Amino acid sequence: MSSRISLSRFLIEEQRLHGALPPDLRLLIETVARACKAIAHSVNKGALAGVLGDAGTGNVQGEAQKKLDVIANDILLEANEWGGNLGAMASEEMELPHSIPEHMPRGRYLLMFDPLDGSSNIDVNISVGTIFSVLEAPEGNTQPTEADFLQAGSHQVAAGYAVYGPQNMLVLTFGHGVYGFTLDRELGSWVLTHRNMTVPATTGEFAINMSNQRHWEAPVQRYVGELLAGKEGPLGKDYNMRWVASMVAEVHRIITRGGIFMYPKDARDPAKPGKLRLMYEGNPMAFIIEQAGGLATDGHRRIMDIVPQGLHERVAVFLGSKEEVARVTGYHQG
Ligand code: AHM
Ligand code: MG
Numbered sequence: 001m002s003s004r005i006s007l008s009r010f011l012i013e014e015q016r017l018h019g020a021l022p023p024d025l026r027l028l029i030e031t032v033a034r035a036c037k038a039i040a041h042s043v044n045k046g047a048l049a050g051v052l053g054d055a056g057t058g059n060v061q062g063e064a065q066k067k068l069d070v071i072a073n074d075i076l077l078e079a080n081e082w083g084g085n086l087g088a089m090a091s092e093e094m095e096l097p098h099s100i101p102e103h104m105p106r107g108r109y110l111l112m113f114d115p116l117d118g119s120s121n122i123d124v125n126i127s128v129g130t131i132f133s134v135l136e137a138p139e140g141n142t143q144p145t146e147a148d149f150l151q152a153g154s155h156q157v158a159a160g161y162a163v164y165g166p167q168n169m170l171v172l173t174f175g176h177g178v179y180g181f182t183l184d185r186e187l188g189s190w191v192l193t194h195r196n197m198t199v200p201a202t203t204g205e206f207a208i209n210m211s212n213q214r215h216w217e218a219p220v221q222r223y224v225g226e227l228l229a230g231k232e233g234p235l236g237k238d239y240n241m242r243w244v245a246s247m248v249a250e251v252h253r254i255i256t257r258g259g260i261f262m263y264p265k266d267a268r269d270p271a272k273p274g275k276l277r278l279m280y281e282g283n284p285m286a287f288i289i290e291q292a293g294g295l296a297t298d299g300h301r302r303i304m305d306i307v308p309q310g311l312h313e314r315v316a317v318f319l320g321s322k323e324e325v326a327r328v329t330g331y332h333q334g
Contacts, residue, residue, distance in 0.1 A: 004191050004192075005191065005192040006189050006190065006191060006192070007030070007033055007170070007181050007189065007190035007191075007192070008030060008189075010179065010181075010192050011026045011029060011030065012026070014026075014174075014176070018176055020174070020175065020176060021174055024084075024085045024107055024108070024109070025085070025109065025134070025157060025158060025174065027083065027084075027085055028080075028083060028085040028086065028107070028109055028111070028134065028158075029134075029158060029160075029172065029174070031079055031080055031083040031085070032076070032079075032080065032111070032113075032132055032160070033162075033170055033181075033190055034079055035075050035076045035078075035079035035080065035130075036130050036162035036168075036170055037168075037183060037188065037190070038075045038079070039071075039072045039075050039076075039115070039116070039130055039162070039164070040162065040164050040168040040183060042068060042071050042072070042075070043068060043072075043116075043122070043128060043164040044164065044168075046125070051067050051068050051071060052066075052067065052068070052122060052123050053066065053067055053123065054066060054067065055067045055069065055070045057070070059092070059093045059094075060093070060094065060095040060312060061092070061277075061312065065093065065119075066116070066119045066122055066123075068116050068119060068122050068128075069093055069115060069116045069119050070093070072115035072116040072130060073091055073093045073094070073115040073116075075115075076089070076091070076113055076115055076130070076132075077089060077091075077098060080111060081100060081101065081104055082104055082105075083107075084104070084105035084106070084107055085107035085108075085109055086100055086106065086107050086109050086110070086111055087099075087100060087106055087107060087108060087109065087110055087137045087141065087142065087143070087144040087148075088100065088110055088111075088137070088144040088145075088148070088149075089110070089111045089112070089113070090110070090111075090112045090113075090146075090149055090279065090280075090311055091112070091113055091114070091115060091280070092113070092114040092115070092277055092280040092281075092312070093115055095312075096146065096311075097144070097145070097146055097149060097311070099143065099144070106142055108136055108137055108139075109134050109135070109136060109137065109157070110134065110135045110136070110137050110144055110148060110149055111132060111133075111134055112132065112133045112134075112135070112149065112279050112280055112284075113130060113131060113132040113133070113280060114130065114131040114132075114277065114280035114281055115130055116128055116129070116130060117129050117130065117131050117161075117246060117247050117248050117280075117281065118244070118245060118246025118247060118248060118249065120245060121244070121245060121246050126244065126245075126246065126249070127163055127164060127165035127166075127244065127246050127248065127249040127252075128163075128164050128246055128248065128249075129161050129162055129163040129164055129246065129247075129248025129249065129252075130161060130162045130164075130248075131159075131160075131161045131247070131248060131280060131281055131284050131285065132159065132160055132161070132284060133153075133156050133158075133159045133279065133280070133283050133284035133287070134156060134157050134158040134159065135149065135151050135155055135156060135157065136155070136157055146311055149279065149308075149311055150307070150308045150309065150310070150311070151307075151308070152304060152305055152306060152307050152308070153278075153282070153283030153284075153286055153287060153303060153304030153305075153306065154304040154305060156283060156284070156287050156304070157174060157175070158172070158173065158174040158175075159172075159173055159174075159283070159284035159285075159287040159288055160172040160173065160284070160288070161248045161251065161252075161284065161285070161288070162248075163248045163249060163252050165249060165252075167182050167183070168182070168183035168185075169181065169182050169183070169193075169194075169252070170183070170190050171194075171197065171252065171255065171288060173287055173288050173291040173292075175287075175291065176291075177195075177196050177197075177291055177292075178196070178197040178198075178255065178288055178291045178292045179192060179194065179195060179196075179197065180192075180193055180194030180197055181193060181194075182194075197255050197256075197292050198255075198292050198293045199254055199255055199258055199289060199292045199293050199294035199320060199321055199322075200257070200258035200321055201258075201293070201321055201322045201323050202258070202321060202323050202324075203254075203258035203259045203260060203320065203321040203323070203324055204237060204238065204239050204240060205239065205240050205241070205242060205253075205257070205258065205259040205260075206224070206227050206239055206240075206241055206242075206259060206260045206261075206262070206324070207241065207242050207243050207244075207250050207253075207254075207259060207260065207261045207262065208224060208241075208243065208261075208262040208263070208264075209243055209245070209263070210224075210241070210243070212264075212266060215266045215267040215268050216264050216265075216266070216267070217264065217265060217267070217332075219299065219328065219331035219332040220262065220264045220299075220328070220331075222331055223327065223328040223331050224262075227239040227241075242259070247261070247263075247276065247281055247285065251285050251288065251289065251319070254289070254294070254319070254320040254321070255288070255289070255292050255294075258320070258321045259320050259321060260318065260319070260320040260321055260324040260325055260328070261317065261318075261319050261320050262317065262318050262328070263275050263276050263316065263317045264299065264316050264317075264318070265299070265316045272314050273298065273313075273314050273315055273316055274298070274314045274315050274316035274317060275314060276314065276315060276316075276317050277312060277313065277314055277315070278303070278306060278308055278313045278314065278315040279308060279311060279312070279313065281317070282296075282298075282303045282306075282315040282317055283303060283304060285317075285319060286302075286303040286304050286319060287304065289319045289320065290304070293322070294319060294320050294321060294322055294325065295318075295319065295320070295321075295322050295325035295326060295329070296317070296318070296319035296320075296325070297318050297319075297325060297329045298315050298316045298317065298318070299316050299318055299328065299329060299332035300329070300332050300333060303315060303317065303319075
């Protein structure tokens with residue numbers, strides 16, 4: 001038991017060894033991890049705590065909220081409000097950024113989150129998760145506004161996700177590789193179980209919502225057509241398909257055994273670049289996947305190079321094993 005490395009010990013050692021993890025960022029990550037533990041607890045209780053089902057409200061994206069979407073959002077806001085390391089928070093579930101109240105201590109970081117990703121899966125007991133991303137507010141700005149959040153993903157100083165599944169896991173990066181922690185429910189602590197997580201460069205597995213096929217653009221039609229053609233097609237091998245409809249579960253599978261995840265642009269709404277959100281889903285997952293040796297593009301460019309125009313901006317997503325993401329990106333580019 002004594003050889004176990006808790007999240008706290010891991011972060012303190014990272015701070016000491018690399019010097020690249022400032023103490024206030026370490027404390028912020030600990031606070032987010034504590035909130036994820038509380039969310040895991042609510043998700044795991046399910047019907048026993050009366051938390052399943054719809055909240056009867058809608059979010060800024062016009063999507064129906066689940067009770068657990070609201071609970072997870074409140075847990076993250078409450079836990080992080082008094083931590084002293086943040087200037088403001090932004091959430092997929094809230095129209096505007098949430099400033100740290102006047103009477104609370106403030107810090108230099110900006111936190112963005114999707115409190116409960118894949119929430120359409122809650123009621124059917126399939127994995128869901130929390131995704132988060134951390135930026136630094138422009139220097140000296142103690143009262144950050146929406147404009148301060150609009151930084152390219154390459155400026156992220158940390159990102160991570162928690163997946164609430166058969167095991168509750170927390171996966172983190174702050175730019176020095178990707179580390180995975182498993183929640184020990186008896187001890188109530190995140191324990192380091194996965195060091196230097198890497199995405200294999202090649203894969204035989206893809207993830208896309210095939211029911212949207214007729215709405216995709218030509219490069220995606222071509223690429224997925226080749227995957228489906230298998231051994232007899234130009235790629236010369238058979239591919240397998242998975243679709244959980246929880247991005248966290250999808251990314252976790254890819255970071256564990258490889259694969260490509262795609263949520264492309266859809267012809268039904270030509271003005272919308274994609275379904276997923278750049279700040280809460282695209283950027284944090286891109287940071288993690290790149291740190292694990294994979295690629296993440298919107299078909300044309302690196303996701304983390306996109307300079308956002310709005311907090312709730314959408315993005316097309318192609319991420320995972322290098323070889324496959326490069327191929328489908330190449331089909332878009334030329
Ligand atoms: P959410 O944040 O509202 O849960 O939506 C994002 C989710 C992703 O987790 C998942 O990849 C996608 O939506 C599933 O979409 P679809 O319903 O088209 O399969
Ligand atoms: Mg989401």
